[in-house]
Amino acid sequence: MIYKVYDNTDELNREAASHFEEVLTSVESPVLGLATGSTPVGLYKELIKLCKDEKISFKNASSFNLDEYVGLDAAHDQSYAYFMRQNLFDHVDINIENTHVPSGLGDNDKVCADYNAELEKHVVDIQILGIGSNGHIAFNEPGTSFDAVTHVVNLTEQSITDNARFFDSIDDVPKQAITMGLKNIYASKKIILIAMGENKADAVKMLIEDAPNTDAPCSILQNHDNVVVLLDSAAASKLTK
Numbered sequence: 001m002i003y004k005v006y007d008n009t010d011e012l013n014r015e016a017a018s019h020f021e022e023v024l025t026s027v028e029s030p031v032l033g034l035a036t037g038s039t040p041v042g043l044y045k046e047l048i049k050l051c052k053d054e055k056i057s058f059k060n061a062s063s064f065n066l067d068e069y070v071g072l073d074a075a076h077d078q079s080y081a082y083f084m085r086q087n088l089f090d091h092v093d094i095n096i097e098n099t100h101v102p103s104g105l106g107d108n109d110k111v112c113a114d115y116n117a118e119l120e121k122h123v124v125d126i127q128i129l130g131i132g133s134n135g136h137i138a139f140n141e142p143g144t145s146f147d148a149v150t151h152v153v154n155l156t157e158q159s160i161t162d163n164a165r166f167f168d169s170i171d172d173v174p175k176q177a178i179t180m181g182l183k184n185i186y187a188s189k190k191i192i193l194i195a196m197g198e199n200k201a202d203a204v205k206m207l208i209e210d211a212p213n214t215d216a217p218c219s220i221l222q223n224h225d226n227v228v229v230l231l232d233s234a235a236a237s238k239l240t241k
C-alpha cells in the first residue's frame, strides 16, 4: 500500500482521476468500481471534465457500485443510484445499461445473489473507495468477515449518524444497506482510497498502521498489492509512521 498526503484537494482529485484515465485509455472494456458519499465527488468532477475534453471515454466501460440503501428506490434523491446519475453517469458517455447499482427495493437475498453472480463474471480494473469514520469500506462495518461477499448489513449507529447530514432528519436515514463484501472489493485489480478531513484520521490510522483485523474492515487492504491511498493533511494527522 502506498499513501500520499496533499495540502491541495484539487491536486488530490487530479491524481485520483489520472489513475482512472490510465485504465480508461488502456483497457479495452474497462470495469470500474464506484462509490458514493462526499469523498468521490471531486474525482467525478475531474472525470467529467476529462470526458468533455475527449481525453477519456466511458463508451466501452461498465461499472459496479459498492452499495445501496435498503428501502430507497432509484428515483429517491438520497439513493445511491440517483447520486450516480447526478454526479457522474448523466454527464459522461457511459451506457447506463452497463452500470450496476444493487437495488434497494428488491428481494434482498436475490439482489445480493444476483450481484455476486454478476461480479463473478467481471474483474474490476479500478475501484474507488472512501472510508467511514469507523473504518468501514463500502458498508462493511467493524466485525465483518474478510470473506464476506455482497450482503445485507444493519448500519451501525456511527454510520447512521455520519450519513444523517444528507437527510432531513436522522430518523429518515435507512437502517440497512446492501453492500459488496470485503472479498468482492479485494478482488479488484487496483484500488484508490481517498480520505479527507479530521473525522477520518482515526480510520486512516487503522487503515495504514493497525495489523489487519476484522474490527478495522479497511485493514484488509494492507494485504492487497495494488492500493493507492490519497489523503489530505487532516486525514493523515494521526499517522505516526
Ligand code: F6R
Binding pocket: 034, 035, 036, 037, 038, 039, 040, 066, 067, 129, 130, 131, 132, 133, 136, 137, 138, 139
Ligand atoms: C459509499 C460507501 C461508504 C463511504 C464512506 C465515506 O458508497 O461505500 O463506505 O465511502 O461512508 O462516506 P463520505 O465520503 O460521505 O465521507
